[in-house]
Amino acid sequence: MIGMPGLLRGIARTAVIAGTATAVSNRVSRRQAGRWSRQAEEEEMRQQYEQPQQPQPAPQPQYAQPQYAPPPAPAPDPMAAKIEQLQKLGELKEQGVLTDAEFDAQKSRILNQ
Incomplete structure (x- = not known):
């Protein structure tokens, strides 16, 4: 020590x-x-x-551009959302995260929304 x-x-x-x-x-x-x-x-x-420093031309007057509202966003396709959810659900089943019964229950819930 x-x-x-x-x-x-x-x-x-x-x-x-x-x-x-x-x-x-x-x-x-x-x-x-x-x-x-x-x-x-x-x-x-x-x-x-x-x-060499050159004289800068006088800036041209800028006019305000008219302001338009952006076009509305397209409405989400409900079927596309369901397909995406079903694909994710299928991936979870393939990974073994979900059992067949859980997969079937969630699939029916998504399709009946």
């Missing part, structure tokens, strides 16, 4: 290592952020000098 001084030494060593790692990580992050901001500034300056 490690004595108390050994335990404290281990904790202190871990704290020093963690602190050093954090400091290095922060320094690298700051250096990268500075490099990226300098690159962005250089790119912006390059674009300004490479493209």
Whole structure:
């Protein structure tokens, strides 16, 4: 068993290592952020000098487009919904989730809706 001084030494060593790692990580992050901001500034300056500024034509007046209501959604086909339910029911039966009796009961419920 490690004595108390050994335990404290281990904790202190871990704290020093963690602190050093954090400091290095922060320094690298700051250096990268500075490099990226300098690159962005250089790119912006390059674009300004490479493209001569030309006067922009006056914008054409925009007229409001008439607003129309969207067409009504087509009514759902009740038979298509029943077919989809029956297909899902058949898949459950094939997977062994439903017994034959449960399948028949649910099928009759769907068809008699």
